[in-house]
Amino acid sequence: MTVTASPTIPTTHDARTRTLLGGLVAGVAVFAVVSFAQVFTRAGFDLTRFPLSSLSNGDLGWIQITNFLVTGTLIIIGAIGLRRAFRGTPGGTWAPRLMLVNGIGMFLAGPFVLQGGGGFPVGDPGVPGMTVGTIGHIFAGSFAFFALIAACYVTGRHYARAGERGMALGSRICGTVFLVGDLYSLSGGYAGSLVLAVTALTAMTWMAVVAVVERRR
Template sequence: MAGSDNAQLLRAGVAAGIFFFAVTIVEIFARPGFDIERHAISMLSLGPRGWVMKVVFIVSGLLVLACALGLRRRAGRIAGPALVALYGAGLVLAGLFDAPPGLGFPPGTAADQQPVMTNEAIVHSIAFMLAFGSLIIACFVFAFGLWRGADRGAATLSALAGIAMPVLIQMGMAGTIATGVAFYIAAMLAWIWLGWIALRHR
């Protein structure tokens, strides 16, 4: 029974990623004025339908916390699962505090208005950095564990994911890739990595 319960906790990490992207893909096309090239997906939490994205952040974060517990029980280590838990906590915080409006979104916002960093927006940004920063470090922590277990291929893949995510974010911030697209790909990679790690430990 305990093994079955733990498998359910690990599946929560996979379910979180599927849920996150299933809803965000719909919202990207359903929300008037939203442009994935200009707007980060967290901006979907703004406006009349913003509650949908808030729910996505919070529910996904709670599922990630469940997955972190499953990883802790299965892996028998603390550092990696704790970092995954911080990722989940960051997602919950991002859902509780709104991203700053700007760049024409939500509708009614001036197209040339830069995001206004209110106290709520600052907390949202900190939550974003907490979530992605923790998951990036987790990639390397799990890579180290896989390398010690002589699974060199999986270790290399985990490390590459940890390298690719910050590179994508930096490219988006520098304008090398459209900002929203870069952040979206980085988020997709994060969810794929987490689902892969969860399934490996199941």
């Protein structure tokens, strides 16, 4: 059976576009590997109680700070690739822009460190009130999260208009999973930080899958 490609999506992408898209794949992989390596090795860290951002505290906090900076940079590069891949298609303008905002938010979340306390790092009693770093991190993280959720939905529209139902459905499901996880975490539900980490990585991984699919065109 002969499959005819949708006229709304380019059938091939040039080498530069494929290279740039690789940034999105690499960014998600770096963030997941570096973050979870610390989850299982940093003394006193409990993902059911502390968000991944708390890893930026302590003597080894520079690792997670660097992780945010590198991940943000790679996602920005990937967003440029996505713009080239989606150019001229429905959803082709806003999906890359939203991923660009996500990358910038991730990058800015690095230098703005979420304050510690509550038992992590070990021996850190924390400080009363909210620090400037915490406020900056919350703002940067919120922009990054909402942009990623929106990017999933807009990417779903892109693929739906192109007749690629599986990709459209996957985009919408992953966006919804993260949206629900984010709202659950904000509600103060049990193990909210764990739920947030898992659902955020679900959406991030899906956008990496999108990049892989586009790289193969």
